[in-house]
Amino acid sequence: MYCPGNVFPAYQLAGYWVEHSDIGGLSHYSVFSCRDASRCLAGDPGQCNVGRTGRACADCFRGYASDVDGSCKPCDALSMWPFLLLPIVMLGLLPLLVAASILMSRARRVAVSIFIVCVIFGQLVVCLQSLEAIYQFEITWIDPARAVLSSLAIFSLDIEFSCILDPQSHVVEYGSQLLAYPAVLLGTVGFWLLARWVKRPISFNSFLNLHGVLLVALLTAMSLTAMRPFQCRPNPNGLHTMSTRTDVICWSPEHGPLVVLASLGILAYPVAILSTIAFLTWKYPTWLRSGGGLEVLEKYKFLFGRFRPERYYYALLLSAHNMVVALIPAALVAAPALQVGIMGAVICTKLTAQSLLWPWRSDVANYNDLVLSTALLILLLLASPLLRLNQTDTSFLVAVLLACVLCVLPLAALSSACMAVSVRLRSQSKYDAFLCHHKAGAGALCRFFKLIVHKYGRMNIFLDSDELDDLARIFEIVSSDTRCLVAVLTPELLQRMWCAGEMTSARKYGIPIIPLYCDGFAFPDEDCINKIESVWTEEQQYTLTSHGIAMEDIKATYRHISTLEGYALSRHSSLEEQERLVLDVAAAVLRGARRADVAPQGSVSSARILLCSTEREPEAISTVLILQQMVQQQLRIATFRVRSLKDIAAASSASFALVLLSKGVLEDPDFALQIGQMRAQALSFVPVNDGTFQFPPSDFYMQAGESCGLDVYVWLLFSGGGGRRGRAWPKCRAQLGKGLPGQPV
Template identity: 25%
Template sequence: MIQQMSFYNMPMAFGTAIDNSTYKSINVANKGALYAFEPDVTFIAQQPKIIRFPPNNAGEYIQGIYGTAKAGTILGNWHFKDLKTVADRAQILLSNYKLSQDDINGMLGDVVSAGDEDHWAGACRWVKNNTHLWRNWIPDSTTCVQGKGLVDSAGLPVENRSQAVDCKVCPVGRASTPMTDGQGPTRFCLQCPEGKSQGLPGEQECVPCLIGSYSAVPGSMACSLCAVGSYGSLTGLSVCSVCGNGTISEKLRSTNKAIMVQGEEEWVAYQGAVSFDACGCRKGTRMDASGECLPCGDGLKCDGSGKVMVLKGFYSAADSPGSVFKCFGDERRCPGGPPGTCAPGRDNETIACISCSSGLSPGDDGACKPCSSGNSAVFSVAIIVSILAIAVLYIFLRNEGQDGKAQNEAFLIASVAIGQCVGVSQQLSIFGQLKVNWGSPFSEVLDFFSLLAFNMEWLTVSCLARFSPLQMYAARVFLVLLFFIVACCIHLLYVALRKKFADGLEISVLVKVMGNLMMIFFISVAGAILAPFRCYTHPNGVRTVQEFGGVLCNSEGEYQKMLIVAGIALIMPVSFFVIASYVTIVELPKRMQKADVAFLKTWSFLYYRYRPGAAVFSVILLLRNVGLVIVPVIPGGAIKVLLIIMILIVSILITSFMLPWRILECNYMEATLLAGVAVLISMGSLFMEDVDVDNVMQVCFVLFIAMTLLIFGVFVWGFAKYLRGKLRKPFQYFLCHQKSGAGAFARLLKCELIRMSGVKGKVFVDCDDLQDLTKLFGYVGNDTEHLIILGTKDILTRKWCMGEVTTGRIHKVKTVVVALPDYEPPSETLVEEYQVHVPDVTELAAHGISLAAVQETLLWMRELPTFELLGTLDSKLTRALCKELVVMHVSPGSMGKNGFQLSNEAEDELDKKTRLVNRKAQYNGSKVAILVDYKNMEAVATALVLQLMVSPLLMSSGGMVPYIMTANEEAMPTVQIIVVICSQGCFGNPDIARVLVSSAARSLAVLPIIAEDGFRFPTKDFYDEVLATAGTTSMLGNPSHLVAVVKQVFQEIGVGFNPQAYSASVQDLEVKAKTIAFRLLGGRLRPMSLEDYHPSSPEELEATSLGLLPPASKSTEANAQKII
């Protein structure tokens, strides 16, 4: 400025101020030249004028000469260079913004004149007052710039300005396209057509799809690669070309390319193929000869390149790689690889490499090895061993149980063990027929045991001669016939050398040997015969015979011939099973009864190793073997396993319940072996091939439902039983008695009670109704309405009897005592010292019955209602007692004392005579009389029971229904047979002696009935006792007559009929009653006679008293021991 003043001779001086306010005030006051900015509000009110110098000379300024004006600062509109991209309307606004210096000064002057120094308020006033200046600055909202397009009020793109309200950036899939209308140029967002795409917003054009890609939808943001199985050879495609378009395998086509994975080529499917050359079949499919793609199928590996490989364990021929066979049995013979590949030495022209080439035999690793001399040696050794085994079996069976030799238990166990070993081995051979992938070493075990199933391949017979499958099958089926021939040769040789044919051909021995061979190899024979029915289905749907893989199951050719052979061979096992069943079930019981020793020896193989009565187990064993052989023929792997396990479980249960083997340990062995076999098959089921999961789940569901129904059924049954017990208990009467004192009377009471019309329920007697001792007290407490105590001398000291009574008291069962003549109520001393008298009463504690409870029961029994039986027991007294028991009304737990006395004694002599007259009228005409000791109540009860059981059997025979003789009564004139109830001391009864002697005088026949286990048969002491007893009686006649008569009684074989025995169930007594009826009707009973023996001297009388018999009678003692 100093230079400028100097250049132009301007008289000026320069001054400064301390601050801005002083600077302003000085200049305003001086009104002279000053330094100021423009535009600025400081001196706007003074309206200063600019001193103008010549225009700026930049060259002089560079030289430091400042004689011209400064360059100054141009006021302009400045904005971000890319503002148009991000805010095009703001850029247009700024471009249109035009203000002159005067406009700016006027705006600043307004602020100064307003005096508020609020520049924003001043700007607002200016905008309101100068709309004509800035209205044209604002751009049109529908004039869109590049990258944008017209949109409506919803923000959606439109192509007409009349519908548009704004411009927005074109989204992906659209392009900003220019257009012109009456309002000028603008742009709209055009949707990309098919075959093009745009992945960026605000772009001005759509991009065509590259080759290998397509865009099928307008407005695509990106093109999609051609899918696997299609290709695109041009740009801008809206759809790709499909590989194999129009063919039936179109969906199996793919586009593949090779890649290297760990050094190996692998074909993978990929997208975006650009030519037809990339088309091929999908991975997992293969191309057939016609060019169609097919599913690869089981056993093949298809990588998609058209190259097919066979997996290990499968086989397909080179000319038909799609027809795949499973190498069942030994998958090692099919190592896999290119179609047509077999293990070394295998003939790849056979199905599934089943055969070895000529001169080779199967090896251990699936390959075939050259035959050697050892192969023929193995076959020869097998023949020799078989012959020796049959010879040993022949000798063993010939000596087994022959000529009355007793069985050697050790040999019997050994023979059963060997038989079980062979049986289990054959059962294991059945496992090899299942579709189970058994692993090593168990597979080798099954291969070995297959020899017992007549699998002769193990003997490498192919090295000896080449046999067709039909010939091998026939050899296996009829091999047992060769065993029969060998057995016949051995038998003939033995008979010729040892017997010299002295006993003929002894065909029975040969039948026995052949029967044993058939029993031993029944599974093998039947299993070999059924081989054609066990077919294996291969992945290609073809079915072949499992054991003969080269034979197709198609009912043609060789297979048809196999079926014919099978039909003929089935005659062997079927006929053997039928004959064995008939002999065991029908003939064996008859022949045993007839003691047909020759027949029993011939067919001993069916029963000899089983306990008596269990011969039918041989038929059950054959049935089990039949089931095991048939199961592998049934389709469905899971069903096979289920059926085999069910057969084994049923067999275990039958063996456990029947215990059929003669030696107990053999039963344990069989049950254990069967359980082991069941475990093996269960474990093997985990490796089955054809498991139908749906069927298995259905079976599991059915079993679950069955178990649930079983549980529910048992619950319902138990609840119904509980309700039935509450409403009506099973046992209306429970007879509590002591066997030796009232066993027969209890049986009599039951027989009479069940005949009463008022008895609807059952009557409990332990030998009939008790199978489990632990349930005894449960029957009393829960299942009994009335408890009848048969009071005898010893009942109070029997712990089980007192346990029954105590249980009845605790459960408040209606109880009554029937006091027999020797019964005494419990005394105070007995109650207090009960444990001293019955030390083992403490054993009842295990059943919840304490000593205190028993003692309380004893006191309670003294207050119970009691029926006292007086006089001699007979049917009338028994029926009177039963009538009272039926009509009695005893409150549960009643302690009231009620005593009743029942007697059958006549009140006066007139009644006795009347009774005798009535008996003569009633029983005159009877041919059978029962003689019993009336002093023994148990013997009388036995006679009454016998009468009740025998009478229905003799009803149709006139006059044979027996009656019971009373005391002091002779047999009726029409009586022909005396049935003597033999009880302890019965022959010491004078009435018995008198009737026997008189009956002998009448030559009546006699049948002794042994009624007690303790009865003594006639001995010297017995006869001495009889003579001594008879000599003290008032019996008329010679006492020696009684001895002779008693001996004649036991010339007949006695029949045991003991109702008081622990095992005397009603079924046993009925059998005995039938025997007695048969004896009575048989007419073979010898009559007694006093004329058979007449002692003529005192010495002979003494000899008679010593029990010495004439020679004709010395067999009496031996016969007396035979009790039926």
């Protein structure tokens, strides 16, 4: 306020509201800051713009609404649009959901297009809410930015109720804002029940995903609404008032009910939503590993379906970012100079994480997110000169933070350089485990081993088909780059020259060896070990000798391995048992590491895809297990490896069968019975050749015809395995097909 002196009365300046009172014949003035300078005109104490009333000119008279010039005008149809929006949302949201579900079920191309459009508009909604949070900073916004940003208050329902309520109805207004989402929930529940009553039911998963999308997308707005009563800013008179309702003095009796409602709102919205997302993110890997868990994940497509499978955790990171964005205006309301800097740091962190992780399922969504985040940063840079920085304490704090940042710059560079040098100079093994195996006898098993280890954790495994680019370095890799060697003992492993050299190199250089005993393996007796050189040609023996590996070293290694305690693996056991043994071996490699809990495979009754092959060939079994993991991970569909006719009979939900054709599979009578049973249940077949399948000789077909199995094989191989095979195979092959052989028909 301005006091001209002498007998002239004091008057208030624009942007401030002065409360005048006489106490004991003396004039007392209390100065409040107005939310918008145009609301409080310069003049006599307590003067407001036209149509305004209350402390700091915060309210309009009943029947009036705010205008762009700070005054209040009589309410018209345009002023009522925020109150008409809620019923429109309630009446239109579920019909749109039904229409979208119909379109997405009819054509995959349409479904993908709708998904991408929804993700992009969801990113835009989140960006607009960030703009709403930025609009609450102590910045002197100018038109047209001020007009655009002020309209975004609809997201957090920061709207005036003066058209329908009397001024000072703060509890009713704030309670209505907190109850907006429950009202939408009740309305959509009613529509959902009505759809079930008229025999046009909407699935519960669709209903749940709809509200999940709303809660995740509007987390920032809900957090802003819940924290509004705690957003108190100082006034020249030393009192604090709410930033959005400047007529409410913080921690006064009229502020108490708002604080209680806000505490309940914080627990009901941001805390509950973020806690639920954190729990679902924590459980996601467990659900993904188990067949039964995939059915649970169908309910949470709104959360994880937007991102690539390996970036599922970005849903939690993004939600935490949105929560922090909403916290900044409330937490830093007393330090406005920090608001722009902290918000810029938060957006930069999110932009960096998004650029490194590239998390969105669609590249278009990734690029769109980059553009939106960059636009927010540019807006902050352009708005920073408009920041109202007139507090000495805040200026000092900013100066301290700037000095800290300047000191961090050289320290960060020095720390990075030291870390890089220490990592280079520190001796460490490149591979945690080296899988020594005979490719024909355990190639698929080792692939399954590596797949399961990576499914449950992190471990660097050497598998020659993935890592080896120079065969001459194989023994050097064992001796210098390997922490532990896992000897996959199959019947012919000890007769393989390269495998013998790998195990011998490990023993010579003190690398621990863990034996993994497979079906059919038995250690040779002492006489066979002494004659082991007879297995290899002179050229092979020379190759070993040139690498410093003598025959006596190999014999000593074999005797050493025979004394070691190892692990026995039966490939005919269940998936859970094989996974448990693989994790036991991995824990032994890491020496004391806690073994991860094995996820249950799930019930065969819930499986939608069955996998079938012969049980005679161990490698065929391992290949089927690999296919099961790949299908389940890529398609998010519950799968089950059938081992008996009882499994097939119990598969009430199955519609497809993935049949692995391997060497000798058609000669297995149990396989023929399983194919016949699945044919009787009208399953659609997808035959897959593992590369070893060959058609049997002609006499086989005579025997198969006599045993009534020929028609089953002809139907499987030549008729396509059902009418839908032609459509099912390209989809599965597109998801699985890195290196999978084509069907042999």
